[in-house]
Amino acid sequence: SQTIHQWPATLVQPVGSPLSLECTVEGTSNPNLYWYRQAAGRGLQLLFYSVGIGQISSEVPQNLSASRPQDRQFILSSKKLLLSDSGFYLCAWSVSGSTDTQYFGPGTRLTVL
Amino acid sequence: GDSVTQMEGPVTLSEEAFLTINCTYTATGYPSLFWYVQYPGEGLQLLLKATKADDKGSNKGFEATYRKETTSFHLEKGSVQVSDSAVYFCALSRSNDYKLSFGAGTTVTVRA
Numbered sequence: 459s460q461t462i463h464q465w466p467a468t469l470v471q472p473v474g475s476p477l478s479l480e481c482t483v484e485g486t487s488n489p490n491l492y493w494y495r496q497a498a499g500r501g502l503q504l505l506f507y508s509v510g511i512g513q514i515s516s517e518v519p520q521n522l523s524a525s526r527p528q529d530r531q532f533i534l535s536s537k538k539l540l541l542s543d544s545g546f547y548l549c550a551w552s553v554s555g556s557t558d559t560q561y562f563g564p565g566t567r568l569t570v571l
Numbered sequence: 572g573d574s575v576t577q578m579e580g581p582v583t584l585s586e587e588a589f590l591t592i593n594c595t596y597t598a599t600g601y602p603s604l605f606w607y608v609q610y611p612g613e614g615l616q617l618l619l620k621a622t623k624a625d626d627k628g629s630n631k632g633f634e635a636t637y638r639k640e641t642t643s644f645h646l647e648k649g650s651v652q653v654s655d656s657a658v659y660f661c662a663l664s665r666s667n668d669y670k671l672s673f674g675a676g677t678t679v680t681v682r683a
Contacts, residue, residue, distance in 0.1 A: 464614075490669060497606055500617075502660070502673045509669070517670065526663050558603055558622070562615040 460485035462563040464549050470569045477536040479566050481549030489551040491532040493524055503534040508532060544570045573598040577661045577674035584651055584681050592646040594661035602663040604637055604644040609658045616647045652682045
């Protein structure tokens with residue numbers, strides 16, 4: 459069966475510091491991978507998605523970037539965090555070639571102070 | 572563009588009460604429809620889905636029917652438990668788009 463991991467689970471960072479969140483998927487090959495942000499009172503916002511290694515599509519221009527260095531690894535980064543980057547970050551995957559069901563990880567709670 | 576509208580919460584119920592959360596959508600073509608549930612501090616879990624008109628998705632006592640004529644996918648459960656307290660999200664996807672369009676979420680609290 460497939461599993462999806464995210465770490466860290468929680469993170470508190472000062473404004474201006476860098477960020478690296480990691481997501482890995484097990485039990486499937488060449489999945490589509492997604493990063494979402496859930497900010498308080500603002501619902502779920504798709505940030506990036508990837509259909510293969512090195513292929514990143516950005517949905518919303520912002521202070522963040524994503525990379526996919528390996529088939530089942532998806533990383534969300536920032537060089538300098540802003541207060542507005544605080545939120546709950548969710549990674550998700552779907553079957554290769556499918557735009558149907560997405561399966562979500564446990565999330566990372568980021569607080570920028 | 573695609574959009575999903577679901578009833579605003581919060582919704583507070585007593586145990587064994589009937590739950591309905593309304594969801595309507597706007598989309599071209601024939602989207603797939605989903606309900607996800609988020610328990611406190613956790614990620615989203617797929618609750619149920621339907622991929623074509625008149626399909627009924629069901630899981631853990633929850634049901635939703637894909638109604639093309641009313642563009643709706645209302646979530647129902649006949650007898651809720653305290654453990655059903657969570658945030659529920661309605662969502663849609665289209666075959667040519669990697670993005671899931673989510674509703675704003677409905678917070679449900681079930682009291683013993």
